[in-house]
Amino acid sequence: xxxxxxxxxxxxxxxxxxxxxxxxxxxxxxxxxxxxxxxxxxxxxxxxxxxxxxxxxxxxxxxxxxxxxxxxxxxxxxxxxxxxxxxxxxxxxxxxxxxxxxxxxxxxxxxxxxxxxxxxxxxxxxxxxxxxxxxxxxxxxxxxxxxxxxxxxxxxxxxxxxxxxxxxxxxxxxxxxxxxxxxxxxxxxxxxxxxxxxxxxxxxxxxxxxxxxxxxxxxxxxxxxxxxxxxxxxxxxxxxxxxxxxxxxxxxxxxxxxxxxxxxxxxxxxxxxxxxxxxxxxxxxxxxxxxxxxxxxxxxxxxxxxxxxxxxxxxxxxxxxxxxxxxxxxxxxxxxxxxxxxxxxxxxxxxxxxxxxxxxxxxxxxxxxxxxxxxxxxxxxxxxxxxxxxxxxxxxxxxxxxxxxxxxxxxxxxxxxxxxxxxxxxxxxxxxxxxxxxxxxxxxxxxxxxxxxxxxxxxxxxxxxxxxxxxxxxxxxxxxxxxxxxxxxxxxxxxxxxxxxxxxxxxxxxxxxxxxxxxxxxxxxxxxxxxxxxxxxxxxxxxxxxxxxxxxxxxxxx
Amino acid sequence: xxxxxxxxxxxxxxxxxxxxxxxxxxxxxxxxxxxxxxxxxxxxxxxxxxxxxxxxxxxxxxxxxxxxxxxxxxxxxxxxxxxxxxxxxxxxxxxxxxxxxxxxxxxxxxxxxxxxxxxxxxxxxxxxxxxxxxxxxxxxxxxxxxxxxxxxxxxxxxxxxxxxxxxxxxxxxxxxxxxxxxxxxxxxxxxxxxxxxxxxxxxxxxxxxxxxxxxxxxxxxxxxxxxxxxxxxxxxxxxxxxxxxxxxxxxxxxxxxxxxxxxxxxxxxxxxxxxxxxxxxxxxxxxxxxxxxxxxxxxxxxxxxxxxxxxxxxxx
Numbered sequence: 001x002x003x004x005x006x007x008x009x010x011x012x013x014x015x016x017x018x019x020x021x022x023x024x025x026x027x028x029x030x031x032x033x034x035x036x037x038x039x040x041x042x043x044x045x046x047x048x049x050x051x052x053x054x055x056x057x058x059x060x061x062x063x064x065x066x067x068x069x070x071x072x073x074x075x076x077x078x079x080x081x082x083x084x085x086x087x088x089x090x091x092x093x094x095x096x097x098x099x100x101x102x103x104x105x106x107x108x109x110x111x112x113x114x115x116x117x118x119x120x121x122x123x124x125x126x127x128x129x130x131x132x133x134x135x136x137x138x139x140x141x142x143x144x145x146x147x148x149x150x151x152x153x154x155x156x157x158x159x160x161x162x163x164x165x166x167x168x169x170x171x172x173x174x175x176x177x178x179x180x181x182x183x184x185x186x187x188x189x190x191x192x193x194x195x196x197x198x199x200x201x202x203x204x205x206x207x208x209x210x211x212x213x214x215x216x217x218x219x220x221x222x223x224x225x226x227x228x229x230x231x232x233x234x235x236x237x238x239x240x241x242x243x244x245x246x247x248x249x250x251x252x253x254x255x256x257x258x259x260x261x262x263x264x265x266x267x268x269x270x271x272x273x274x275x276x277x278x279x280x281x282x283x284x285x286x287x288x289x290x291x292x293x294x295x296x297x298x299x300x301x302x303x304x305x306x307x308x309x310x311x312x313x314x315x316x317x318x319x320x321x322x323x324x325x326x327x328x329x330x331x332x333x334x335x336x337x338x339x340x341x342x343x344x345x346x347x348x349x350x351x352x353x354x355x356x357x358x359x360x361x362x363x364x365x366x367x368x369x370x371x372x373x374x375x376x377x378x379x380x381x382x383x384x385x386x387x388x389x390x391x392x393x394x395x396x397x398x399x400x401x402x403x404x405x406x407x408x409x410x411x412x413x414x415x416x417x418x419x420x421x422x423x424x425x426x427x428x429x430x431x432x433x434x435x436x437x438x439x440x441x442x443x444x445x446x447x448x449x450x451x452x453x454x455x456x457x458x459x460x461x462x463x464x465x466x467x468x469x470x471x472x473x474x475x476x477x478x479x480x481x482x483x484x485x486x487x488x489x490x491x492x493x494x495x496x497x498x499x500x501x502x503x504x505x506x507x508x509x510x511x512x513x514x515x516x517x518x519x520x521x522x523x524x525x526x527x528x529x530x531x532x533x534x535x536x537x538x539x540x541x542x543x544x545x546x547x548x549x550x551x552x553x554x555x556x557x558x
Numbered sequence: 559x560x561x562x563x564x565x566x567x568x569x570x571x572x573x574x575x576x577x578x579x580x581x582x583x584x585x586x587x588x589x590x591x592x593x594x595x596x597x598x599x600x601x602x603x604x605x606x607x608x609x610x611x612x613x614x615x616x617x618x619x620x621x622x623x624x625x626x627x628x629x630x631x632x633x634x635x636x637x638x639x640x641x642x643x644x645x646x647x648x649x650x651x652x653x654x655x656x657x658x659x660x661x662x663x664x665x666x667x668x669x670x671x672x673x674x675x676x677x678x679x680x681x682x683x684x685x686x687x688x689x690x691x692x693x694x695x696x697x698x699x700x701x702x703x704x705x706x707x708x709x710x711x712x713x714x715x716x717x718x719x720x721x722x723x724x725x726x727x728x729x730x731x732x733x734x735x736x737x738x739x740x741x742x743x744x745x746x747x748x749x750x751x752x753x754x755x756x757x758x759x760x761x762x763x764x765x766x767x768x769x770x771x772x773x774x775x776x777x778x779x780x781x782x783x784x785x786x787x788x789x790x791x792x793x794x795x796x797x798x799x800x801x802x803x804x805x806x807x808x809x810x811x812x813x814x815x816x817x818x819x820x821x822x823x824x825x826x827x828x829x830x831x832x833x834x835x836x837x838x839x840x841x842x843x844x845x846x847x848x849x850x851x852x853x854x855x856x857x858x859x860x861x862x863x864x865x866x867x868x869x870x871x872x873x874x
Contacts, residue, residue, distance in 0.1 A: 430590020
């Protein structure tokens with residue numbers, strides 16, 4: 001299986017089919033009780049919670065209130081302890097959790113103009129301390145997100161919510177200031193927290209709840225041994241069909257080599273976040289008693305340009321550099337062949353991905369010709385120039401990221417061959433991704449970005465002309481990319497709530513980005529994941545940031 | 559004596575303030591800051607980061623932030639971690655046990671073995687034992703702990719399957735024997751380097767003493783080799799070791815950065831590295847102050863001890 005998946009990743013024609021197969025096989029275990037039992041060959045989960053699983057993470061989860069500023073590893077715990085109103089499955093579909101059904105225009109949950117929302121809630125859910133869950137908790141959570149005294153990590157979307165009304169304990173309604181299509185995706189990663197616990201706290205930033213969370217999820221908090229592990233135990237009253245494990249333990253293993261060693265020795269059952277390093281893949285995939293597979297992620301690696309630099313204003317330059325970029329060699333030689341080449345910022349597994357974008361051609365001669373035709377001619381030093389502008393620029397990335405540094409050196413050589421000078425100037429992470437990045441102080445950067453919120457295709461934050469920090473805007477348009485047509489399309493797409501209609505718009509945006517090339521897409525990351533044979537229910541989901549997004553469905557086949 | 563102690567305390571206090579000022583400045587002047595790591599989070603906006611910086615008081619002038627921190631510290635409040643908003647003092651004490659266990663056992667082991675090797679090497683100078691101890695010490699000092707740790711895990715955990723591959727205990731077990739079996743490998747790996755250091759010091763100290771007149775006198779009195787060694791040589795040679803051991807105190811409680819990482823040992827060394835990595839300034843400052851206090855305290859204890867065991871030295 002693992003070998004095939006790897007092939008699939010390398011082979012664009014078979015890739016989709018096989019990844020979909022892998023995901024579909026796994027997607028049978030999305031939410032307990034819904035699709036949990038339909039795997040033809042799978043073992044069935046035990047009647048009552050049995051055994052434990054240890055998941056290794058290379059970062060330590062420390063933030064357990066899901067609405068405080070946190071990093072992705074923390075979400076590993078959030079998914080175990082809490083539930084959102086509805087969640088997102090590997091195919092990008094929403095599936096009900098605390099809500100009875102996913103609100104949509106079709107079922108009347110969202111009004112046609114996108115301004116009025118109505119969510120019906122389950123009546124059989126209890127918090128881990130036994131208190132019933134009600135619409136008051138939902139109201140409290142949505143209000144907490146915009147509480148000025150609370151260090152909320154995300155207000156986007158929530159700040160548009162008005163007139164939150166608890167109609168009954170199982171129904172809540174609200175109005176939106178304006179239609180905002182990404183809101184369902186934001187809600188799918190907004191975990192509901194208990195009003196009766198957190199509501200009375202004076203300082204919600206330092207409340208005891210934040211270090212001993214009480215949720216509705218499949219697992220209850222037991223303890224955290226700082227610097228070592230977190231233990232959770234089965235929630236026997238879970239409203240879904242799980243959990244099937246007595247305990248789940250998240251173990252912090254700071255070093256990736258050691259994480260892999262402990263995976264080999266069986267000290268951990270699942271190699272979690274940061275996973276198995278690519279250089280161990282060849283060895284790992286033949287390990288006895290382990291399932292090791294390559295899983296695509298949503299992060300896209302690109303060479304990113306600062307479009308305000310005179311060299312990069314000319315489209316011909318960006319096109320020529322793309323032709324000079326030997327993507328296949330970078331992927332094969334430096335990334336062990338694991339990632340998938342891509343033409344878009346959109347993950348290829350997404351419903352909104354555009355499969356018909358022109359394929360990249362590596363052709364240095366063509367690159368030279370494009371530059372010649374555009375009037376960039378080599379000077380005495382062999383470096384091209386036009387109108388007094390030298391085709392020379394710096395490239396930056398995180399210092400100490402060895403593979404990226406090798407990619408840069410390789411690019412430097414490739415570009416030199418077509419008469420373009422690229423210097424390398426790398427910075428420590430804190431400097432690199434500080435103002436240098438956010439305020440577009442760079443010439444060009446090699447960066448891996450995750451453009452989407454969950455599975456939502458909206459990228460206004462990245463591509464709108466109002467999202468340029470260097471020009472007083474707000475967002476992450478560090479390219480300083482300005483295209484009125486894209487602005488218009490993004491605004492339109494952000495107001496449509498029917499996926500099929502939205503799709504057309506985002507296909508078009510991807511086409512424009514592929515033509516304009518403010519960044520050269522190199523590949524979509526893929527990572528090597530592994531777990532002990534006999535562990536069932538582990539499904540990889542490109543729409544979330546963490547593997548343990550469905551721990552309620554995990555079990556040991558006996 | 560009291561005068562001496564008060565003097566030392568006063569000096570220590572000034573030193574601590576200086577250390578804290580320099581530490582605070584260096585941490586905060588380094589570019590980036592505690593929130594920079596969140597910049598690439600999908601959906602993160604600059605406003606959100608600015609708002610949170612404001613809420614956390616990170617945009618106040620640096621001297622104000624420092625004085626605020628110092629004022630709270632003087633009241634016994636070490637601040638709260640930027641990461642999990644736990645009190646810093648609680649975080650530090652929470653990691654203390656793991657480090658004490660590992661560093662304590664490895665220090666005892668390395669001092670015991672190191673002293674023995676050092677004395678034996680000095681008394682049997684230029685013997686095969688002495689040469690091999692010297693070479694062994696050089697090799698041990700040259701091998702990075704990291705590499706040695708990984709090799710040990712490979713041999714004893716993966717190949718021979720005798721010992722667990724790291725961790726302080728098996729989750730859910732935690733009996734004394736479980737701790738003990740997990741303790742063996744990191745202790746030995748860590749002790750290896752320290753044995754080398756201690757044996758070199760002890761060898762030199764012993765050689766110094768062996769060539770002194772009073773040793774010759776003792777021998778001339780007709781005392782046996784063994785008695786001379788036990789009664790006159792070792793006692794005197796151990797004196798400089800007390801000072802060394804005193805200075806070792808902060809290292810013992812400060813933890814071992816590398817060993818704790820390789821063996822996933824949840825101690826102070828890991829805490830320090832992680833806190834630095836996440837720009838968790840309150841915890842880093844807490845650890846800095848903690849180890850500064852230990853350095854000063856350790857050397858004071860050592861001085862007092864030396865004065866106590868060596869009647870020739872009087873504190874004044």
